[in-house]
Amino acid sequence: MVAIGVNDDGYREVIGAAEGFTEYAKCWREFLLWLRARDLRGVRMFTGDKAARMVGSIAEVFPEAAYQRCTVHFYRNVLAKVPRTRRAKGAAMLKAIHAMESREASEAKALAVTDELESMRLGETTNVAREGYAETLIYTRFPREHWRRIRTNNAIERLNREIRRRTRVVGTFPDGRSALMLVTARLKYVVESEWGSRRYLDVTLL
Secondary structure (H helix, E strand, O other): OEEEEEOOOOEEEEEEEOOOOOOOHHHHHHHHHHHHHOOOOOOOEEEEOOOHHHHHHHHHHOOOOEEEEOHHHHHHHHHOOOOHHHHHHHHHHHHHHOOOOOHHHHHHHHHHHHHHHHHOOOHHHHHHHHHHHHHHHHHHHOOHHHHHHHOOOHHHHHHHHHHHHHHHHHOOOOOHHHHHHHHHHHHHHHHOOHHHHOEOOOHHHO
């Protein structure tokens, strides 16, 4: 389990890594409580992939923070219900929701998109889109210059790929501690590269 954040200077940091089961609410709660105990403060928003147990734990431990559902994962969830021959059109429709210049315009576009999906007789797809699009628009509360960065969790994807690549080479670990040591060593290497040395957000806009 890995968490990253953007600090007061606008640079990305790895703020914590721990062993745990991502399907267990208890693990998420303990991870977030551990981060808070290490003096994580002033969190404005979390971005994640709609893991229900994670979302519930965030609301409990950091109730003042907003939750942004990753738009890319939202697209995947919706398109999983779309026949393969219609997925390209469906993807273009969904992306149009987040190409708007305001929250109001995005909401109006989302309603138009769900109506069109319904007219295409994609009932299950329509329900998933209608129930989930509002969670993907939380980023509009923040400066427009930040939108592209904060509406997805792409920032952590490279780290996840690096972790998977390294752990798969090893295969089997003697215990969780040894796996965590390898993961944190790799995270340190990545953070000390260009990933962590480039300013990610202009926090003066906040």
